[in-house]
Amino acid sequence: MKVLCFWYATEEEKNYIKNAMPPGTEVVAPKGSYFSRFDCAYADVKDLLSDADAIIAFSVPPGALEKAEKLKVFSWLHSGVDDLRQMGVLRLFMERGVKCANVRGANAIAVAEQAMMFIFALAKKTVFKDDAIRHKRTLFPLYADEYRSTMLDGRTLGLVGVGEIGGRIAKYAKGFDMRVVGVRRNKGQAVEHVDEVYGLDDLHQVLRQSDYVVLAAPNTPETHQFFGRAELEAMKPSAFLVNIARGMLIQEKALYEALTSGRLRGFGSDCWWNYPFGTAFPAGGGGSRLGIHRLPNVVGSDDQSANADDVLVRLIEWGTQNILEFVNRKPLSREVRLDLGY
CATH class of the missing domain: 3.40.50.720 (NAD(P)-binding Rossmann-like Domain)
Structure with a gap:
């Protein structure tokens, strides 16, 4: 199984995800220069998309998910999914049968x-x-x-x-x-x-x-x-x-x-x-x-409510739990209703 991080994850963050997954799981993340490591550039991720089984994301580069043809589960590291709906991501997931979960409650x-x-x-x-x-x-x-x-x-x-x-x-x-x-x-x-x-x-x-x-x-x-x-x-x-x-x-x-x-x-x-x-x-x-x-x-304030101690660690922990539940064929406890948009 291949898990793709849609952010410039540190080695510590990648190792956390890998250690939580079944043996043999590959965890990859883009590399490159960036202004914010949580904003993922399409150019840095395009060669990692074709065989990704799972994606865990802070942001979505436009056009990237259309290239992820093997994608089975998507873990969104936010509570709201209105950005995904406006981008047409939820509709794409419905068409392809991709499961989607968020981290509601983490912040x-x-x-x-x-x-x-x-x-x-x-x-x-x-x-x-x-x-x-x-x-x-x-x-x-x-x-x-x-x-x-x-x-x-x-x-x-x-x-x-x-x-x-x-x-x-x-x-x-x-x-x-x-x-x-x-x-x-x-x-x-x-x-x-x-x-x-x-x-x-x-x-x-x-x-x-x-x-x-x-x-x-x-x-x-x-x-x-x-x-x-x-x-x-x-x-x-x-x-x-x-x-x-x-x-x-x-x-x-x-x-x-x-x-x-x-x-x-x-x-x-x-x-x-x-x-x-x-x-x-x-x-x-x-x-x-x-x-x-x-x-x-x-x-x-300008989108600062979640910019607090403990939040980043909890987002990655809960986002990883979403993928692990899917891998273990358990119901997704924070699954997004694609038809309702939350």
């Missing part, structure tokens, strides 16, 4: 902690007050609306998406005595640390009662830009919105208008919009064409 702790960081930064006006002390500005008078922070204790957190990440956020929120309500596809299934579970049709009911709303849902055809003007108008003007999932869940213009008109108190995000060809991109990479990332009531 759940890190991403949930990032979500809580955003909640605290917005509630406690962290960036604003840090800037004030750096420039020796006194925030006076005390308890004025523009200076007073908000509380978590006794407030309601609305979670849109209660999977691995959402469940972890709920656990953390209960530690601050928050009431937690969740929205998920299967509203009949109780979730630990979530006080009430609602279905997608009840989203506005959840938004109306929430002081903080966190988006932790996958980007699927059903959720793509589902959060627009109607959803923002359903929220309390005093509420905060946090997106820890995918930028394309939210309609950009509607969010900008809500943040600049006082309709929404604040926004925190680690994920931003992807723009189609021919559309103006924000300068410097991640962010918003409309400058949402520069608004005073916004805090953000």
Whole structure:
């Protein structure tokens, strides 16, 4: 069996995968110069594709998978597979009968902690007050609306998406005595640390009662830009919105208008919009064409929630487990539903 790494794997990483596999397994990775070792160039991998039985990947060079004619199983080292769907990879796998698994949950702790960081930064006006002390500005008078922070204790957190990440956020929120309500596809299934579970049709009911709303849902055809003007108008003007999932869940213009008109108190995000060809991109990479990332009531980072201790090791461990399950003819515990796209 041949396992191909779609990144410039170190010898230590290749040996880890090889030692986990049955004897005789070959593990290969591209070689060459790179800017990021997790971005795989087609030129460096093209000669390794034809006889690969399994691929474990951080990224996919365009056109590469079409050349992997012996491919039987693909292990994606991310939770979301919307990039694969947009590239036509999931459709290709359906046509060829290739199994696909992801590592959902591997970065759940890190991403949930990032979500809580955003909640605290917005509630406690962290960036604003840090800037004030750096420039020796006194925030006076005390308890004025523009200076007073908000509380978590006794407030309601609305979670849109209660999977691995959402469940972890709920656990953390209960530690601050928050009431937690969740929205998920299967509203009949109780979730630990979530006080009430609602279905997608009840989203506005959840938004109306929430002081903080966190988006932790996958980007699927059903959720793509589902959060627009109607959803923002359903929220309390005093509420905060946090997106820890995918930028394309939210309609950009509607969010900008809500943040600049006082309709929404604040926004925190680690994920931003992807723009189609021919559309103006924000300068410097991640962010918003409309400058949402520069608004005073916004805090953000650019795809940094999983950039934390322990995460890389766990991604490779879980990605290797996916292939090992396939080799041992066991059900893939993190198999991707190719028809649903997650």
